[in-house]
Amino acid sequence: MTKRTLDEWLDYQLRVHPREIDLGLDRVREVWQRMGAPNAPRSVIVGGTNGKGSTVAFLEAMLKAAGYRVGAYTSPHLLVYNERVRIDGADASDAELCAAFERIEQARGEIELTYFEFGTLAALDLFARADLDVALLEVGLGGRLDATNVVDADAAIVTTVDLDHQSWLGPDRDSIGVEKAGIARADRPLIVGELDPPEALLATVRRIGARMQRNGVDYHVHRDAQDWRWQHRDGTRLTLPYPALDAPAQLSNAAAAIAVLHALGEALPCTEHALAEGVRTARVRGRLQRLAASPELIVDVAHNPQAARELAQWLDRHPVDGPVHAVFGALDDKDVGGVYAALGDRIARWHLASLSAETPRGLSAQAAALALPDKAAYDAHDDVAGALRAAHRAAPARIVAFGSFFLVAAVLRRMNGPSAPNP
Known part of the structure; x- marks a missing residue:
């Protein structure tokens, strides 16, 4: 056999x-x-x-x-x-x-x-x-x-x-x-x-x-x-x-x-x-890991409200001169509303990524958008690659790609692959 x-x-x-x-x-x-x-x-x-x-x-x-x-x-x-x-x-x-x-x-x-x-x-x-x-x-x-x-x-x-x-x-x-x-x-x-x-x-x-x-x-x-x-x-x-x-x-x-x-x-x-x-x-991949400098790209596996509060504290302690955009995706059992509330107005625009291509448990970008505050600026994408491209086109001072391990893994694969210079 x-x-x-x-x-x-x-x-x-x-x-x-x-x-x-x-x-x-x-x-x-x-x-x-x-x-x-x-x-x-x-x-x-x-x-x-x-x-x-x-x-x-x-x-x-x-x-x-x-x-x-x-x-x-x-x-x-x-x-x-x-x-x-x-x-x-x-x-x-x-x-x-x-x-x-x-x-x-x-x-x-x-x-x-x-x-x-x-x-x-x-x-x-x-x-x-x-x-x-x-x-x-x-x-x-x-x-x-x-x-x-x-x-x-x-x-x-x-x-x-x-x-x-x-x-x-x-x-x-x-x-x-x-x-x-x-x-x-x-x-x-x-x-x-x-x-x-x-x-x-x-x-x-x-x-x-x-x-x-x-x-x-x-x-x-x-x-x-x-x-x-x-x-x-x-x-x-x-x-x-x-x-x-x-x-x-x-x-x-x-x-x-x-x-x-x-x-x-x-x-x-x-x-x-x-x-x-x-x-x-001590090092752990995917924990406030810096992948690029211009714009700054940070990945983090903050996927629940407590972790999002930690991310918010880190952003407050490490301010940048310009807007911060988020690439975000979650699993369908997560409290995404609690995550958004923890970040508050620190995020100028949300680039929401559907994770259905990564896992059957992935939350769609459209469903993730329903929990956003009424005045939050956002766009929705079918996959992580699309959300990441949109974030780079917007040219903010910092991109924080965070949420599910599946999202962080997709960003790491993309940034470490042949297309890394042009996400």
Whole structure:
């Protein structure tokens, strides 16, 4: 029998389960146990509404600077699926992923797995075979019933809690917080990066019995002109460089990463130098990434109101001499009205892109326009390329292309391809 290519495997996985999302641990746990419950020696799981990928990037950079072999599982990917699984700083190869999928297929029998569950099990399998010191797992959706939560992680982080995926996680911050708190484990560290977390999250963590550490309570961030300080209530003080990752929330993400390593103590010791080097060198594609200078083109995966508020703060801190235009596209379950409200009058014109060519879940530009404020200037386009061309023809001082990962990926492909000089 001819072996499947990676693309063939991914296409096959979309057909195995009748639903794209089917939260629950029973199926994935059964297959995982049939595979021998492969796991790295130590693991950290990172959940939250926003900031998960950046926090994983900080942890990965800090641990690598300390000399550890690190695996990182993140989602979604931007350009290629291989980005989801990194082993000692390198994306997993097609051959490695296909071999892992073969092992999963042999183990699952008649159990139906989702696309994400296949990917999670593949990451766990590859990490267990890679002689790692630690694996970093980013939650895909929620936490309590997410496939990554099959692992009893040594420590956990909840970055932020805000409204997103309400149809799956609940209508308010309290119900969403309960789902995200489900990654905590009794007598193991759980870091809360949010300064004002919902009370239901805190109550759930206490009920589980995790050793909670909170931003603004157990550890603090102090900004100075040239650097910043991380200080713990036990007297630990660190002086650190500002992150290259530029959003206002990145300091909280870096601080949460430091807090979890501090809580793990001798299990994963890191010097102050390694922590500083990690803060300084961590990078994540698609997070306020500058692609061009004239006009300035920034891409960002801000796809919900909380992330849009962060983008608004960044725009206020980095003004330009001239209008700012937005290229925007979203999935059909997103609160686009909340995104528009967060940006307010910072955007002079909206170039709305339909994402139906990128994903069946894409929101049409016409539907996205219905939520715009009455006086907002906009034009609607059938695809990302058309919206980007219109934005460049308008020649604003800055273009911010943001929203869904699918939109950012389409912009990155276009700017990195042969047509990059003339988008």
